[in-house]
Amino acid sequence: MHPTETHQLSIEFTNSATPEHLGFKEDLKNWLIGIGEEAFVEGALDNLFEDPSYEVTADQQFSELGGGLQPLFVYKYDLDHLSRLRDELEKTFPEQIKCEISSITTESWMEGWKESFKPITSERFYLYPPWIQDEKPADRIPIVIEPGMAFGTGQHATTVLCLEAIEKFYDKTTSLDRFLDVGTGTGILAIAGKKLGYKYVMGTDIDPDSIIASKENIIQNNCEMDLIQGSIPEDQEPFDLVVANIIFFVLKQIIGDLSSQVKPGSLLILSGLLDEEIREMEEYAIKAGLKLESEDCRDDWAAQVYRKI
Numbered sequence: 001m002h003p004t005e006t007h008q009l010s011i012e013f014t015n016s017a018t019p020e021h022l023g024f025k026e027d028l029k030n031w032l033i034g035i036g037e038e039a040f041v042e043g044a045l046d047n048l049f050e051d052p053s054y055e056v057t058a059d060q061q062f063s064e065l066g067g068g069l070q071p072l073f074v075y076k077y078d079l080d081h082l083s084r085l086r087d088e089l090e091k092t093f094p095e096q097i098k099c100e101i102s103s104i105t106t107e108s109w110m111e112g113w114k115e116s117f118k119p120i121t122s123e124r125f126y127l128y129p130p131w132i133q134d135e136k137p138a139d140r141i142p143i144v145i146e147p148g149m150a151f152g153t154g155q156h157a158t159t160v161l162c163l164e165a166i167e168k169f170y171d172k173t174t175s176l177d178r179f180l181d182v183g184t185g186t187g188i189l190a191i192a193g194k195k196l197g198y199k200y201v202m203g204t205d206i207d208p209d210s211i212i213a214s215k216e217n218i219i220q221n222n223c224e225m226d227l228i229q230g231s232i233p234e235d236q237e238p239f240d241l242v243v244a245n246i247i248f249f250v251l252k253q254i255i256g257d258l259s260s261q262v263k264p265g266s267l268l269i270l271s272g273l274l275d276e277e278i279r280e281m282e283e284y285a286i287k288a289g290l291k292l293e294s295e296d297c298r299d300d301w302a303a304q305v306y307r308k309i
Contacts, residue, residue, distance in 0.1 A: 003077040003212075006106045009086055011040075011072040012098045024096055028072070031092070033249050036206045037085065041073045077209055079103070120160065124167045125192060130220065141195050144220050145188055146213070158271040161296055161303035162189055162245050165269045169293070169305055170196050170241065174266045178239040180204075182231065182258065183246040183272075187214035193241065194223045201225035204233055231257075238263040245303075247272040252284045259288040262308040267293065271303035278302045 013025060032040055076082045079101075086099045119128040126140035136142045166189065170176070177200060179193035184203030194201045203214055203225060211229050218225060232254060242261050244251060251258075251270055262268050268290060273281055275297045281304065282292055290306035 004106055005077070005079070005103050007076050007079045007082050007101060007103045009074040009076070009082045010100050010102070011074070011089065012100075013071065014096055014098060025072075028093065028097070030249060032072075032074075033247065035088075037074060041075070075209075077106075077212065081208075122160070122163055122167060124196070125163060127163075127188065141192075143188065143191055143195065145186055145217055146220065157299040157301040158245050158273075158303065159185075159188060161298055161301065162243055162269055162271045163192055164296070165271075165294075165303050165305050166192055166196070166241070166243065169267055169269075170198075172267070173240040174263055175240050178202075178237065178241075178263075180233070180236075180239040180242045180261055182242065182244040182261075184214050184227070185210050185245070187217045187227075189243050189245065190214070190225055191217060191221050191223055193243075194225055195221070198241070202228065202233060202236070202239075204228045204230050206231055232261065236261065238266070240266045241269070242267070243269045243271075245269075245271040248274065248277045248281060251281065255281075255284045255288045255290075259285075259290055259308060262290075264308050266308055268306045268308065269303060270306065271301070273302045273304065275300055275302045278304060 011028070029040070074082065074085065082101055086101060089097060089099055119126060119132060119134075121127075121137065121140060124141055125143055126137050127143045127145055128134075128136070130144050130146055170193075176197050179190070179198035179201045181187075181190040181193065181201070181203040184190050184205045187203055190201050190203040201223075204227070205211060205214070206229065208229055211227055214227055218227075239261055240263055242258060244254075244258055251272065258268055258270075268285075270281065270285075278295060278297075285292065285304070285306050289309050291309055293305040293307045295302060295304040
């Protein structure tokens with residue numbers, strides 16, 4: 001069961017009207033990522049309450065929501081963790097930001113998803129939330145997803161791109177023995193791998209809230225897999241398919257470690273990339289012993305599939 005309370009840390013910027021603010025804001029995002037706090041939200045940029053039928057680009061939506069003037073938000077079940085993060089932020093950036101923590105019931109917080117979280121149909125899968133009880137398509141594999149605190153509903157373009165890559169390439173791996181999802185979030189991609197027939201599936205995430213959400217979704221989907229709180233697993237045999245839907249800032253730092261998890265001749269799927277970052281990502285991947293197999297873009301985001309040389 002989810003904890004009964006959800007906590008929000010808002011990070012507001014004291015000089016948000018100045019050009020220097022935008023540069024500092026990017027520095028702060030990188031600082032958060034660097035300490036392992038990747039699941040922050042900027043307005044609705046991460047599609048928290050986006051209407052999927054509202055067809056605008058990510059840049060247009062960001063601008064309409066206030067652009068760089070938007071505060072950052074971090075959501076956690078663990079109030080002590082959030083309090084420590086607030087103290088560290090205020091100590092490190094005493095002049096540039098103002099932080100505030102508030103709390104609501106988790107039930108109320110999750111109500112905010114229900115209008116925006118629509119079922120998703122891909123070539124092989126049907127993703128839907130547990131509160132939708134409509135008849136499921138008979139020709140699709142059902143995956144039920146409770147969003148939880150990890151913000152992984154499958155609505156974001158990067159998740160859909162990864163799902164489509166898994167569908168497209170799952171029968172082009174060396175075998176269907178081993179599947180690894182790094183940064184598993186709510187476990188969508190790991191569950192998809194298991195339902196496609198991979199014998200052993202592992203999901204990792206540095207965020208404890210993601211592990212909570214993934215465990216619940218694994219149970220709801222009658223799957224068995226290993227979950228580890230962390231990033232790159234240790235003491236593991238290489239995998240036939242590795243997926244990492246994170247962000248470029250992190251991917252370029254761990255691409256060598258990700259490559260080491262892939263069997264020779266097998267595949268690595270990367271996403272969390274903006275389309276203007278893919279050529280630079282390819283440079284890092286080539287140095288890590290990978291060859292680009294395919295790539296796809298959607299709504300300013302991209303996913304790449306690499307084969308281990």
